[in-house]
Amino acid sequence: xxxxxxxxxxxxxxxxxxxxxxxxxxxxxxxxxxxxxxxxxxxxxxxxxxxxxxxxxxxxxxxxxxxxxxxxxxxxxxxxxxxxxxxxxxxxxxxxxxxxxxxxxxxxxxxxxxxxxxxxxxxxxxxxxxxxxxxxxxxxxxxxxxxxxxxxxxxxxxxxxxxxxxxxxxxxxxxxxxxxxxxxxxxxxxxxxxxxxxxxxxxxxxxxxxxxxxxxxxxxxxxxxxxxxxxxxxxxxxxxxxxxxxxxxxxxxxxxxxxxxxxxxxxxxxxxxxxxxxxxxxxxxxxxxxxxxxxxxxxxxxxxxxxxxxxxxxxxxxxxxxxxxxxxxxxxxxxxxxxxxxxxxxxxxxxxxxxxxxxxxxxxxxxxxxxxxxxxxxxxxxxxxxxxxxxxxxxxxxxxxxxxxxxxxxxxxxxxxxxxxxxxxxxxxxxxxxxxxxxxxxxxxxxxxxxxxxxxxxxxxxxxxxxxxxxxxxxxxxxxxxxxxxxxxxxxxxxxxxxxxxxxxxxxxxxxxxxxxxxxxxxxxxxxxxxxxxxxxxxxxxxxxxxxxxxxxxxxxxxxxxxxxxxxxxxxxxxxxxxxxxxxxxxxx
Amino acid sequence: xxxxxxxxxxxxxxxxxxxxxxxxxxxxxxxxxxxxxxxxxxxxxxxxxxxxxxxxxxxxxxxxxxxxxxxxxxxxxxxxxxxxxxxxxxxxxxxxxxxxxxxxxxxxxxxxxxxxxxxxxxxxxxxxxxxxxxxxxxxxxxxxxxxxxxxxxxxxxxxxxxxxxxxxxxxxxxxxxxxxxxxxxxxxxxxxxxxxxxxxxxxxxxxxxxxxxxxxxxxxxxxxxxxxxxxxxxxxxxxxxxx
Numbered sequence: 159x160x161x162x163x164x165x166x167x168x169x170x171x172x173x174x175x176x177x178x179x180x181x182x183x184x185x186x187x188x189x190x191x192x193x194x195x196x197x198x199x200x201x202x203x204x205x206x207x208x209x210x211x212x213x214x215x216x217x218x219x220x221x222x223x224x225x226x227x228x229x230x231x232x233x234x235x236x237x238x239x240x241x242x243x244x245x246x247x248x249x250x251x252x253x254x255x256x257x258x259x260x261x262x263x264x265x266x267x268x269x270x271x272x273x274x275x276x277x278x279x280x281x282x283x284x285x286x287x288x289x290x291x292x293x294x295x296x297x298x299x300x301x302x303x304x305x306x307x308x309x310x311x312x313x314x315x316x317x318x319x320x321x322x323x324x325x326x327x328x329x330x331x332x333x334x335x336x337x338x339x340x341x342x343x344x345x346x347x348x349x350x351x352x353x354x355x356x357x358x359x360x361x362x363x364x365x366x367x368x369x370x371x372x373x374x375x376x377x378x379x380x381x382x383x384x385x386x387x388x389x390x391x392x393x394x395x396x397x398x399x400x401x402x403x404x405x406x407x408x409x410x411x412x413x414x415x416x417x418x419x420x421x422x423x424x425x426x427x428x429x430x431x432x433x434x435x436x437x438x439x440x441x442x443x444x445x446x447x448x449x450x451x452x453x454x455x456x457x458x459x460x461x462x463x464x465x466x467x468x469x470x471x472x473x474x475x476x477x478x479x480x481x482x483x484x485x486x487x488x489x490x491x492x493x494x495x496x497x498x499x500x501x502x503x504x505x506x507x508x509x510x511x512x513x514x515x516x517x518x519x520x521x522x523x524x525x526x527x528x529x530x531x532x533x534x535x536x537x538x539x540x541x542x543x544x545x546x547x548x549x550x551x552x553x554x555x556x557x558x559x560x561x562x563x564x565x566x567x568x569x570x571x572x573x574x575x576x577x578x579x580x581x582x583x584x585x586x587x588x589x590x591x592x593x594x595x596x597x598x599x600x601x602x603x604x605x606x607x608x609x610x611x612x613x614x615x616x617x618x619x620x621x622x623x624x625x626x627x628x629x630x631x632x633x634x635x636x637x638x639x640x641x642x643x644x645x646x647x648x649x650x651x652x653x654x655x656x657x658x659x660x661x662x663x664x665x666x667x668x669x670x671x672x673x674x675x676x677x678x679x680x681x682x683x684x685x686x687x688x689x690x691x692x693x694x695x696x697x698x699x700x701x702x703x704x705x706x707x708x709x710x711x712x713x714x715x716x717x718x719x720x721x722x723x724x725x726x727x728x729x730x731x732x733x734x735x736x737x738x739x740x741x742x743x744x745x746x747x
Numbered sequence: 748x749x750x751x752x753x754x755x756x757x758x759x760x761x762x763x764x765x766x767x768x769x770x771x772x773x774x775x776x777x778x779x780x781x782x783x784x785x786x787x788x789x790x791x792x793x794x795x796x797x798x799x800x801x802x803x804x805x806x807x808x809x810x811x812x813x814x815x816x817x818x819x820x821x822x823x824x825x826x827x828x829x830x831x832x833x834x835x836x837x838x839x840x841x842x843x844x845x846x847x848x849x850x851x852x853x854x855x856x857x858x859x860x861x862x863x864x865x866x867x868x869x870x871x872x873x874x875x876x877x878x879x880x881x882x883x884x885x886x887x888x889x890x891x892x893x894x895x896x897x898x899x900x901x902x903x904x905x906x907x908x909x910x911x912x913x914x915x916x917x918x919x920x921x922x923x924x925x926x927x928x929x930x931x932x933x934x935x936x937x938x939x940x941x942x943x944x945x946x947x948x949x950x951x952x953x954x955x956x957x958x959x960x961x962x963x964x965x966x967x968x969x970x971x972x973x974x975x976x977x978x979x980x981x982x983x984x985x986x987x988x989x990x
Contacts, residue, residue, distance in 0.1 A: 210909055210925050212909070212923055212924065215912070216912050216915070216923065221916075482916070484916075499914075504789070504806075506811065641918070642917065643916075643917070644916070644918070645916055645917065646917040646919070648793070649793055649794050649795075650794050650835070652920065653836070653838070653839045654835065656872070656917075680831075684831055687804045688794050688804055688832070690791065724870040
């Protein structure tokens with residue numbers, strides 16, 4: 159435990175696996191204590207952490223959960239995801255408490271705002287209260303919350319059951335249905351040796367579960383062969399794609415398998431240090447994850463001389479993010495680990511040769527690492543006996559939206575979309591967003607398509623939209639999401655996602671013409687093809703998919719004239735009317 | 748026999764370690780660029796140097812050249828893409844060329860000329876951005892900043908300082924100064940630093956020097972941005988300005 163005393167408060171978590179000398183952790187502690195990052199604390203913090211002032215300033219402004227001005231003593235962030243968000247509840251609560259969204263109430267007691275998907279899509283509507291997760295919100299619950307805020311009851315004294323997060327596992331498969339015996343993968347690894355274990359992972363056909371689908375074994379092989387002062391394993395637990403929550407279950411109920419997968423990878427590639435990058439929205443799991451690591455240390459499955467093997471040392475540290483979807487991109491995640499804003503790096507070089515601290519680094523998804531641990535025990539053949547031709551094994555899905563039983567479902571690759579809809583009780587389905595906003599929007603004609611890398615790939619998100627949903631509104635939500643989450647590094651994405659957002663807004667509010675649709679299509683193509691990283695390259699997908707599959711959703715809203723201006727002339731006179739205290743007919747157009 | 752890549756059908760030799768941009772510049776082939784300057788580490792953020800390599804879009808300033816690459820550069824389609832990117836850079840900031848001291852010497856403006864850009868096309872964003880006039884000899888006008896990070900890199904890589912950084916996310920990204928007050932006056936920047944002169948637009952200007960070269964006789968009034976040996980011309984000129 160780092161015990162440096164400094165300008166900023168340190169956390170009360172004492173663990174060998176959570177370090178107070180990480181900028182993100184110190185800023186979190188400041189935000190918790192003062193409801194913002196006081197300008198007066200920044201200089202001392204930068205000096206203490208030996209970081210340039212500007213780097214600290216830049217980081218504060220990059221992450222959504224850090225603020226320059228004080229939020230309320232209770233800071234509520236409603237998810238704005240189409241599955242776990244309900245902004246009408248937010249507006250009701252704002253009205254009840256006399257709060258303007260994103261503005262702290264004058265007495266400092268409360269502030270209310272929005273957050274991108276917080277990963278509670280199976281039990282929404284949900285919000286974060288000072289970073290803690292509240293699910294299954296109802297008008298009654300919000301009334302109770304309002305009462306406690308007005309009574310100045312600290313969040314720590316709110317009923318514990320309000321903060322309960324359910325696993326909601328609906329269907330077990332290859333991974334979730336197979337009991338993992340703690341330590342078994344490492345025992346197997348030590349028996350077989352690193353090279354044989356690597357061959358086993360390659361032979362299994364395991365591909366990255368984050369969505370990109372790169373061969374896990376080959377990634378490990380490239381990293382193992384790369385030279386460097388040190389090698390690192392990184393577990394990407396920054397599950398931010400709206401509609402995805404399957405890693406939440408793996409972390410809450412299968413953490414041993416995940417950590418063991420990391421340790422196994424360390425053994426294979428010759429790394430002595432691993433990091434789990436946990437999304438800030440999942441911070442509530444941190445104490446339990448640290449406890450699991452402590453148990454593993456006691457079991458000699460972590461630390462020095464693992465399982466008595468004198469040359470097998472491996473430590474795991476957890477770094478918690480602070481609200482930035484882009485940090486799910488592996489090189490942005492590494493930047494964030496290095497205490498910077500999450501801006502994706504230029505590639506090549508890839509992380510396997512130059513990753514964390516410019517050293518060879520494997521970045522794997524939570525599910526990938528859990529799968530690797532199982533493969534170490536049961537063998538590659540056990541794994542690839544399941545799945546489709548080009549996609550071996552199973553996929554854990556986060557099913558949400560308009561269905562009777564949202565939750566976690568595990569299927570072998572090759573399963574049809576219709577089968578999944580039948581299992582989760584989805585009827586009168588209008589469309590499904592497979593793989594989240596960055597994935598593919600499909601129409602009923604495609605429900606016989608298969609879940610597979612070669613057909614419909616997904617990192618785990620599966621959002622169902624029933625007949626009553628306004629699909630243009632859904633796509634508008636996604637356009638806002640990407641504009642909010644773009645890191646801003648490259649021109650096409652920085653400016654383009656905002657232009658796309660404005661374009662969809664214009665059409666959705668009934669001011670768009672065919673010209674605006676054509677413009678949207680042209681900008682979408684440019685952003686998709688010319689952006690720096692996966693965020694920009696996929697951000698236009700929902701718009702392009704909707705244009706292709708549901709052109710009527712746009713057509714229905716269009717004004718049938720050649721041109722409509724982007725601004726409303728009468729509305730733009732509002733300020734003049736206010737200044738002149740006029741609201742008579744002649745002051746309007 | 749040296750290795751070659753093909754740019755618009757022309758064989759271009761390259762050495763290992765060179766990017767497509769390096770090879771093109773050495774062969775006097777112009778690939779439009781804004782955030783790239785030889786001598787500083789490549790950045791790949793403006794995306795004006797986007798080219799199609801075997802059908803795939805890449806930034807030529809960061810993509811290593813490799814044997815046999817078939818590169819499309821000066822095509823009508825890419826010219827249209829680049830023009831749109833330039834328009835995006837114009838409308839996200841507040842660029843008023845006629846009243847800007849950098850007019851005629853501005854790379855963004857020159858690129859717009861080169862791509863026959865006649866207007867910003869998109870609705871203006873009209874962002875509110877701060878001016879920093881605190882420094883005795885330098886001024887930052889963020890209205891014109893295009894986030895190319897040339898000043899950031901020049902300060903770190905050439906001047907051996909760390910005066911600038913980019914803060915914030917997405918459309919709110921902005922140039923900040925690494926000093927206790929966040930003001931340029933409190934930083935260790937000096938007028939002679941490369942970072943003081945490298946701005947391709949009018950976001951960082953030298954004070955007390957205005958309109959010494961009449962409009963009509965400035966760099967891009969006399970030269971096209973497509974002249975590949977211009978980098979030195981532009982740098983010398985700005986140095987000369989405050990000599």
